[in-house]
Amino acid sequence: MTPVPTSPGGTVRSRVRGGPTVPYPRARPRRAAAWTPWLYLAPALVVLGALLVYPVGQLGLISLLEYTQAQVSGGEPTSFRGIGNYAELFSDAQFWQVLLATVGFAAACVVSTLAVGCALAVLLTRVRAVPRLALMLAALGAWATPAVTGSTVWLLLFDPDFGPVNRVLGLGDHSWTYGRYSAFFLVLLEVVWCSFPFVMVTVYAGIRAVPSEVLEAAALDGASQWRIWRSVLAPMLRPILVVVTIQSIIWDFKVFTQIYVMTGGGGIAGQNLVLNVYAYQKAFAASEYSLGSAIGVVMLVILLAITLVYLRLLRGQGEEL
Amino acid sequence: MNATGFRRRPRRPRRLAAEASALVIAAVVAFPLYWMVLSAVRPAGEIESAEPRPWTLAPTLDSFRRVLGQQEFGRYFLNSLVVACTVVIASALIAFLAATAVTRFRFRFRTTLLIMFLIAQMVPVEALTIPLFFLMRDAGQLNTLGALILPHIAFSLPFAIWMLRGFVKAVPESLEEAAQLDGASRSRFLWQILFPLVLPGLVATSVFSFISTWNDFLFAKSFIISDTSRSTLPMALLVFFKPEEPDWGGVMAASTVMTIPVLVFFVLVQRRLVSGLGGAVKE
Numbered sequence: 001m002t003p004v005p006t007s008p009g010g011t012v013r014s015r016v017r018g019g020p021t022v023p024y025p026r027a028r029p030r031r032a033a034a035w036t037p038w039l040y041l042a043p044a045l046v047v048l049g050a051l052l053v054y055p056v057g058q059l060g061l062i063s064l065l066e067y068t069q070a071q072v073s074g075g076e077p078t079s080f081r082g083i084g085n086y087a088e089l090f091s092d093a094q095f096w097q098v099l100l101a102t103v104g105f106a107a108a109c110v111v112s113t114l115a116v117g118c119a120l121a122v123l124l125t126r127v128r129a130v131p132r133l134a135l136m137l138a139a140l141g142a143w144a145t146p147a148v149t150g151s152t153v154w155l156l157l158f159d160p161d162f163g164p165v166n167r168v169l170g171l172g173d174h175s176w177t178y179g180r181y182s183a184f185f186l187v188l189l190e191v192v193w194c195s196f197p198f199v200m201v202t203v204y205a206g207i208r209a210v211p212s213e214v215l216e217a218a219a220l221d222g223a224s225q226w227r228i229w230r231s232v233l234a235p236m237l238r239p240i241l242v243v244v245t246i247q248s249i250i251w252d253f254k255v256f257t258q259i260y261v262m263t264g265g266g267g268i269a270g271q272n273l274v275l276n277v278y279a280y281q282k283a284f285a286a287s288e289y290s291l292g293s294a295i296g297v298v299m300l301v302i303l304l305a306i307t308l309v310y311l312r313l314l315r316g317q318g319e320e321l
Numbered sequence: 322m323n324a325t326g327f328r329r330r331p332r333r334p335r336r337l338a339a340e341a342s343a344l345v346i347a348a349v350v351a352f353p354l355y356w357m358v359l360s361a362v363r364p365a366g367e368i369e370s371a372e373p374r375p376w377t378l379a380p381t382l383d384s385f386r387r388v389l390g391q392q393e394f395g396r397y398f399l400n401s402l403v404v405a406c407t408v409v410i411a412s413a414l415i416a417f418l419a420a421t422a423v424t425r426f427r428f429r430f431r432t433t434l435l436i437m438f439l440i441a442q443m444v445p446v447e448a449l450t451i452p453l454f455f456l457m458r459d460a461g462q463l464n465t466l467g468a469l470i471l472p473h474i475a476f477s478l479p480f481a482i483w484m485l486r487g488f489v490k491a492v493p494e495s496l497e498e499a500a501q502l503d504g505a506s507r508s509r510f511l512w513q514i515l516f517p518l519v520l521p522g523l524v525a526t527s528v529f530s531f532i533s534t535w536n537d538f539l540f541a542k543s544f545i546i547s548d549t550s551r552s553t554l555p556m557a558l559l560v561f562f563k564p565e566e567p568d569w570g571g572v573m574a575a576s577t578v579m580t581i582p583v584l585v586f587f588v589l590v591q592r593r594l595v596s597g598l599g600g601a602v603k604e
Contacts, residue, residue, distance in 0.1 A: 036507070040422035041434070043415045044478055051453070051475035052441055058452035123343055126336065131343035138351040140591060144583040145354065146536040148555045149576035152562060153357045156569055164356065164373045193353065254445045257538060261562075276447045283451045284543060296448030303443040311436065 056300070063293035072289065085294040094270065095278075095295075102253065102274040105184055109252035112192045114245060117199025122229060124204050136201075143197035147257035154190040155262055177263055180271040187258050187272070195251060199244045206240040207233060246310045250303060256280070275299050357580070360573035361385065368569050384574035388561070394575075396550060397557040401535060402582070404466055404553060408473045408534045409527045415474070416481035417489075417523060421515065423482070424489045425497070441479035446472075450543050457544055464548035469540050477530035484529075488522030489515070524590045535583055554579045 063085055070076040089095050120139070124132050145153075158165050160173040177183045210233065218228045234241065256276045263272040266281060273281070275295055283292025360368055362380040388394060423435055453472055454463075462468040492515060500510045538555035545551045558579060561571035 034428065037422035037426035037428050037431075040418040040426075044419035044482065047415065047471075047475050048441060048478060051456075051472050052444060052449075052479075055449045055452035055456060056444065058455065059449060062452060062455075120346065123339060123346075126339040127343045128336075128340065131340040131347070134347040135343045135350070138347040140587050141354050141584065142350050144532070144587040145580050146532070146555070146576075146583060148536065148538050148558055149357070149580050150353070152558070152567075152572050152576055153353045156360060156573065157353060157356060159569075162369055162373055162569065164375065167373055193350070250443055254447065256447050257536070261559075276445060279448055280450065280539070289451055293448075293451050296445065296451065299445045299448050300443075303445060304440065307440050307443045311439070 059293050059296050059300075062290055063297050065290050067290040067293075069287035072287070081290065085290045089291060089294050089298075094273075098270075098273045098275060098278045099298075101184075101272075102276075105188070105274060106249065106252040106255070108184075109188055109191045109195075109255070110245065110248045112188065113195050113199055113248050113252070114241075116192060117196040117244070118203055118229075118241075120196065120200045121203035121207060122225070122233070124200070125207050139197035139200055142193050143201075145194060147194065148261060150190055150194050151258050151261040154186065154193070158186055178268070180267065183263050183267055183272050187255075187262050190258050190262065191252060191255060195248065199248065202240060202244050203237060206237045210236050242310070242313050246306065246313075249306055253299075253303065253306075354580070357573050357576050360569055361577045363570065365570055384570035385578070387568075387571050388557075388574045388578060391557065391560065393550060393552075394557055397552050397554050398578070400466060400551060401553040401579075404469045404473070405531055405534045407470050408477060409531050411470075412474045412477045412481055412530050413523045413527050416478055416485055416526065417516065417519060419478070419482045420485035420489045420519075421511065424486050425494075438479045438482050442483065444476075446476050447539055450539060453540075454543055462544075464545055464551055466551055468544040469534075469537070469553065472540060473530070473534045473537065477533060480529060481526040484526045485519065485522050488519045492518050528587070528590060531586055532583060535579075 064080065064082060065071075066079045066081045066084075071078045120135065124135060127135075142150075155177075157163050158176045160166060160175045166172065166174055176186045214232060214236075215228065218232050223231070254276055255274060259266065259272060259274055259277050260280075265285075266273040266277050270278075270281075276299065279292045279295035279299070282288045282295060356375075359375070359377060361384050362382065363377045363384075364379050364381050365383065367377060367379075423431055423438075449472075457463050457468045462471075496514065497510060500514055505514070536555070537553075538559075541553045541556050545553075545556070549556075554575075558572060558575040561568045561575055
């Protein structure tokens with residue numbers, strides 16, 4: 001009598017009823033130690049509780065307080081502001097501008113990363129060992145490069161005075177970080193460069209798991225490369241594509257280091273701020289801890305909404321959690 | 322094999338075009354890294370030349386000397402290494418136990434927990450810098466390596482658990498029953514049978530925790546505020562990176578030093594990473 005997986009709301013998609021995954025001989029020893037899973041989970045739950053759940057709660061709390069340098073140093077008592085911080089934030093035109101920039105920038109990063117990663121994954125399956133190894137190694141190198149170093153290297157490449165890119169393109173001393181969009185574009189290039197390898201390697205691993213007869217049959221039927229991708233590979237790789245898409249959205253929505261280093265903390269007059277950097281600047285540069293926390297809460301809410309979509313997509317595929 | 326299957330097809334020019342473009346793209350992708358190393362070994366005057374050449378005729382280690390001679394650079398390096406290794410090992414062990422719990426057992430709140438782990442993954446680390454700062458201050462952990470290690474363990478756990486799930490699931494349950502029949506205790510099964518089998522997955526996950534910890538510069542910047550002897554590498558790098566007049570040679574040499582351990586780590590786990598990612602997504 002193995003306990004049937006239940007959960008509030010009956011959200012569990014239990015395995016195929018009567019399937020081989022619930023073998024009866026296991027039942028007795030397992031039931032004897034109902035606390036065993038909790039023992040295994042204890043370290044994880046303690047760490048996550050103390051350093052993730054508790055801070056999230058604190059974040060929400062601080063966002064409702066009046067909390068600036070004066071309160072931190074003890075000069076003034078902390079006072080409750082309710083939704084005052086949010087009201088201040090939402091009436092600030094810069095916040096909306098930063099929010100818009102964040103969404104647009106993240107969307108551009110995700111689309112470019114996925115396009116490049118998938119295209120190169122397909123390319124990897126079409127070439128022999130040596131070019132494949134070369135591309136794989138180059139991608140792993142880009143993947144391994146720390147964000148801080150990647151950012152400085154790309155800055156040097158596009159440096160108006162000493163960079164090779166301007167020389168090759170004949171742009172003279174055109175500054176890439178001066179204009180708002182060209183600065184965003186430069187950061188986008190770096191982000192795509194260091195994040196496409198994850199997509200490429202994962203999708204490549206997925207394509208290799210597709211039976212080669214399927215692809216050969218499609219090729220014999222005269223399907224073009226694009227057609228094969230759209231009608232055969234993409235549907236078969238859907239679960240993988242969902243995973244890499246969501247991961248990319250999460251990562252790109254939270255880009256911090258690249259913006260911070262490449263645009264010098266948010267660009268001229270904050271033109272290149274994204275939410276993450278904006279929250280940091282508000283909190284640590286301007287000592288407006290409660291406003292920074294309120295921005296953090298807004299980010300959290302947006303990412304939670306994305307998570308729910310993700311869960312729905314996984315459910316839609318009938319995948320068991 | 323895949324490659325020979327394609328070879329037999331009479332599509333030579335096409336394949337050659339694909340291979341040529343693969344090589345060109347590989348060169349483009351690798352170019353920033355090449356330029357980084359090149360700039361690090363260039364003599365001082367050459368970096369600041371208006372006609373940058375993609376080679377150097379007088380390679381020198383001057384920039385590296387300047388970086389390594391910077392006071393306490395070795396200590397920064399060591400600090401980074403200690404933090405990253407502690408986080409990798411601790412989070413791998415904790416995640417392994419947790420992943421075992423949620424895949425090998427059926428209990429109340431199992432699904433709820435899984436969803437919580439997934440949601441925890443989405444929490445923007447940077448947003449939590451503010452409450453974590455106060456938490457560390459109250460716990461007297463500011464300016465210690467613990468202030469870097471603990472949050473990084475917490476932030477790498479959810480993803481690690483989520484990824485390891487697939488690996489633990491892939492180990493047939495019959496193996497556990499056989500071990501039980503042979504009289505192996507649960508902890509013996511856990512550490513001597515399950516752990517080695519899940520190791521490739523652990524390696525794949527540890528790549529992520531290693532990179533995010535090694536690369537972190539927000540926590541280092543926020544929690545190590547006065548005691549610079551506890552700083553980590555990214556902070557050391559930014560010493561050379563002054564917005565108005567960056568010492569490009571120094572920055573690139575420091576970047577090279579900082580990138581090498583990650584590259585070594587990657588090369589070591591490369592094969593396991595590819596199969597690991599494949600395993601995680603196939604399930």
